[in-house]
Amino acid sequence: MKYVDEFREPEKAEVLRREIEKLCLQLNKHIKIMEVCGGHTHSIFKYGIEEILPDSLELIHGPGCPVCVMPKGRLDDAIAISQNPNVILATFGDTMRVPGSHTSLLQARATGADIRMVYSPLDSLQIAKDKPDKEIVFFALGFETTAPSTSLTILQAAAEKIPNFSMFCNHVLVIPALQALLDNPDLQLDGFVGPGHVSIVIGTEPYEFISQKYHKPIVVSGFEPLDILQSIWMLLKQLVENRCEVENQYNRLVEKAGNQVALTAMNQVFTVRENFDWRGLGEIPDSGLKIREKYAQFDAELKFTLPNLKVADHKACQCGEILKGVLKPWECKVFGTACTPETPIGTCMVSSEGACAAYYKYGRFSNIMTQKLTDKQTVTLSP
Structure with missing residues (x-):
């Protein structure tokens, strides 16, 4: 990719829109496609993609927002760690305003906890070097997208023998989540727009079970408007031709076998948890990562007593x-x-990848919000 403009050309978008409309007419039924990644959801609303699609085509927003799927209890654990006067908790900015049971990380910082926003786990490792008299804990979360940087940071900490550094690991895996969705009888989907960033790491091979076992097509997509429109067109083309395959629209960055360097680092540091609790999806077997025993000295769950x-x-x-x-x-x-x-109740309104935040930010449903305000709907807010 040399210029971003080539993925935002209105003329090409109009061609794809017309082709999508033709395929929808051929299918002659209501089609439900889930975009798994929260980044796709925001692109869809930022560029008004949903508004130009036929009424018979519905986009369903999936659980691909790592902050959103984190259960409230795990956030409470992170806040509990930060209350230790000898601890500096480092985290991504996305987590700061997520409401826990009684407070948020931002509110905890306001009342005295030393909580710092960082751009990378390596930033937290540097804090550990600069503050040898403090315990530095990095609040690690995310799908396979961010897990490699976490694992490489632990490997660096081990190589440099940094004793006052650890991680509170909340990394989750996308494949078990997709399987849980496909096993849900309440959700009838016709296909998936597959996550782009995750697929850069894991490749396209892990999605084969979706086409082979569940007979659903999936197209791994980039995040620009033409990427998403082309991916939707590719999915509809499969449906018209009665095919169920894993296709890769994002082939400029995603390879079939994924990024072997990243996968090797992850496998070296992490092992799979037996179960992990997901907001909305509940307990999903083999869906989370934990730090291997070899690197137990960097595991905050072993260093600290958690609720x-x-x-x-x-x-x-x-x-x-x-x-x-x-x-x-x-x-x-x-x-x-x-x-x-400004006054979030749930995580979907807080995270930069949350579906509620996307709807609210880009105002696509301002008429519905206006109607709700006009109706002066009252809601009991007791927890």
């Missing part, structure tokens, strides 16, 4: 149903009224 409690979401929040694709954000009873980016 380790399961905590229910706010009664008024329907973030879980949105993450499963059962509801659209504007169908949540508190969307745009009690729950806004």
